[in-house]
Amino acid sequence: MPELPEVEVVRRGLAQWVRGRTITKVEVLDERSIRRHVLGAEDLRGNLEGARVVDAVRRGKFLWLPLQEDGQNNANDGGAPHLALMVHLGMSGQLLIEDAEAPDEKHLKVRLTLSPGTDTGGNVAPAELRFVDQRIFGGMFLADLVPTADGHPGGLAETPLPLVPVEASHIARDPLDPAFSFDAFYQRLRARKTGIKRALLDQGLISGIGNIYADEALWAAKLHFARPTDTLRRKDALALVDECRDVMNRALDAGGTSFDSLYVNVNGASGYFARSLNAYGREGEPCPRCAALGLDTRIRRDSFMNRSSYTCPVCQRRPRNGRW
């Protein structure tokens, strides 16, 4: 399931293959994949065709391509893009760079044809950028780029404010972002009256973390998902954020996590990180940390927030009576 590392892998692929190329043709094969573009497929097509992809940008799990529009005069506004193609992969979205001759994928939803291009190594780039999505939780739409703070009141005062799609302006910075402010995060975390996993999954508080990496980071930090946020000491929170960074960086190094064929990165290769997960999806299997101590402790699965949470009952003790 695409979380931050998977989306970052896709972003890097896009930056390599798509940056600087012009969108010459847009085919929407399933309107449901652009349902957030309320003006519809024709409007999307009219805006995208002739636009040049300036960059590939990510915040948390949101990804966007800032666009230089057809005929946009660089002198008027300094050339800064004010429109972007937003992409969210949802649960099963893929962005594939493919030759036009490649057969259509079963769940191909949107096809963008691009002007000829090469990557930085001079290799001829495939002609198409395809959005494939089985479950249709993801999608793409046009967004206005607006100067925006980062969901961290009291965070870094950035000048000038970064340009972010309106629809992502409520998304906090992610822990791999150089401008992520731990102090601002911790201040807001302590003010919450909720459990730590709920907070980790709140993209407005800290972004990029989904169910998988939340469970992995909590296991690594030896914290139970129900631990009240207002009982976390600064060093506990710092260690947890470090574990979030660590698990996501390791996934990034491995090219993203993959559990089945649903998730494929931008060039069509699956990641290999799933095998090194310690807790997620491992119900009934030994806790690796306990096993190293000679203990036979089994990972348990609990239903929490209408999804599964995996914990070690020994390493991650549940808070009593909601207090710690």
Added chain:
DNA sequence: AACCCCACCTGACGGC
């Protein structure tokens, strides 16, 4: 503010 449920989707899988 916190927290709940729902909708949006497809496909795999288990039970009968």
Added chain:
DNA sequence: TGCCGTCAGGTGGGGT
């Protein structure tokens, strides 16, 4: 065989 319920889960919206 096949039907039906459950599960996977990111995001946004609405209600309490």
